[in-house]
Amino acid sequence: MNPAPGGTLTSGHIARFWSPLAATWVMMALEGPLIAATIARLPEAKINLASHGVVFAIAILVEAPVIMLMTAATALVRDRDSYRKLRLFAHGLNALSTLLVVLLLVPAVFEPLILGLLDLPRDVADIIYGALWIYLPWPAAIGYRRFIHGVMISGGQTRQVAVGTVFRLVSMAGTAFTLPAFTDLHGAWVGAASLTVGVCVEAVAARIMATGAIRQVLATSPEESGAAPMSYGGILAFYYPLALTSLVALSTHPMLTFFVGRARDPLESLAVLPVVHSLSFLFRAAGLSYQEAAIALTGNDFEHRRPVGHFAMRMGLATTAAYALIVLTPLFGVWFETVSGLTPELSGYARIPALVLIPVPGLGFWLAHQSAIMVLMRRTKAITMATTLGLLGILVIFPVLAWGLGWVGATAAVVAFLGGRIVSNLYLHRIESR
Known part of the structure; x- marks a missing residue:
């Protein structure tokens, strides 16, 4: 187009x-x-x-x-x-x-x-x-x-x-x-x-x-x-890595829920994680939608790759800043206690996980742009590998933090999630830079 x-x-x-x-x-x-x-x-x-x-x-x-x-x-x-x-x-x-x-x-x-x-x-x-x-x-x-x-x-x-x-x-x-x-x-x-x-x-x-x-x-x-x-x-070779990617990605949430139930303070962690996730998702949703836009706008010859990438970077910074404005200010209490109805005790459990997730909206825009480039290059297997490595990152990080160091389950879960996302981003950056 x-x-x-x-x-x-x-x-x-x-x-x-x-x-x-x-x-x-x-x-x-x-x-x-x-x-x-x-x-x-x-x-x-x-x-x-x-x-x-x-x-x-x-x-x-x-x-x-x-x-x-x-x-x-x-x-x-x-x-x-x-x-x-x-x-x-x-x-x-x-x-x-x-x-x-x-x-x-x-x-x-x-x-x-x-x-x-x-x-x-x-x-x-x-x-x-x-x-x-x-x-x-x-x-x-x-x-x-x-x-x-x-x-x-x-x-x-x-x-x-x-x-x-x-x-x-x-x-x-x-x-x-x-x-x-x-x-x-x-x-x-x-x-x-x-x-x-x-x-x-x-x-x-x-x-x-x-x-x-x-x-x-x-x-x-x-x-x-x-x-x-x-x-x-050719369609099958292009598509099956994408389908495998979605299956791997969809397994992340139930896997973390299973892990958190066996970590420190499981009830409190399971209670606050959906609330933290819902707030984070409101800011991550914009990034999730950017992949298809980037595919359509970049061009088959990548003639618009630079402006599409710069826009992703600016929007990533903007959504990260907007999310940080809530979790770093008194708006934190307004959202988690007044709007979401958490008790002060549970709100305390939510604070560190919410802070840890500050970079995630920006990383989401970066991942969407990287994935779009891989799709246009017909290198969809790289997306599957990035998602799989991210999942493996979670599998390594969570047990160390939760069971090795005794961290609260909710905190260990979001740190593991952030670590997995960074692994995915860095892998695609390496592939993209070749």
Whole structure:
């Protein structure tokens, strides 16, 4: 795409292109608190919140094969041939992810996993099983929506992506408020239905809004696009490292939760980590959204690599400073005690972890730009290696701090997370500099 008239790329052009994507991620960050607040106000809140936590974790892991379709479509779709081939590839991944849910619904698979491995009570397992049925359309809707979003981003329609997220939030919230008023469904089922309706509505809205972009792609021949021909083998070689990356990345949170439960002050640590994470995520979300923007704007010949990189650096510093403004000032108490409702004791446990995470928003922008460069270079295996090394960094750092030095679990977890992120950044910097 030509991001600006005359091929000139300024910070203003980048901001206008990227800001709708950032808004999309921030809006998605609001889903979790809204669903949790809804379930907490329904009968048997404790059981249903626990059930929702488990089944949502399963849903996130099941969508791992399709989560990178947006990145793939942004990078690869240039003409009708690449669009049709990647669309068929996406349909195959969507079918595979749906089959994974179906497999989990088989009692011979579900019961050993939930009742055996996780050792959950029967009443919780029954609620999870029902919720899993509701999530059946979830992975395919996510995969199709992310593929379409990639086509839209490649065509410069980032504002329409944000509009689709508004449809998602409105339909999700409407379902969350309507079902309890007219049914006596379990809270976890209400949560599953709300999230599933939201992603399905967004997928339909995205397809409607992408009509122009798809028409333009279908009208472009491979000769006109100048892109190299793609085979399904080439798509697979490009994509599987990205899918593996998402799977490795998604395993970080449950792994740290498991570790923290076996470290010093586990209850206090488990109580404050979600609150610290939610604040950090609000500032990290902008960086997470930058990867697709960087892929679309840098150019196939890397002609805009420098301005895109400079913008990432400035935004990384800005989001880091904004986060620091909260955790280094009296706003810390306002957020953690007044807004989040932590007691002064728990707020004390949150202070050091919150301070440790100050560099993370900036590192996130750096990682997004590095990953975009690797995608454009077709070196997606480097992204997988960086993510794996980051995970290994966590596996090394946490035991030393928590079990060797006796640190509080929450503090050890965030230091390990920061260490893992730095390892990932440094590895990609080394690869990029070659």
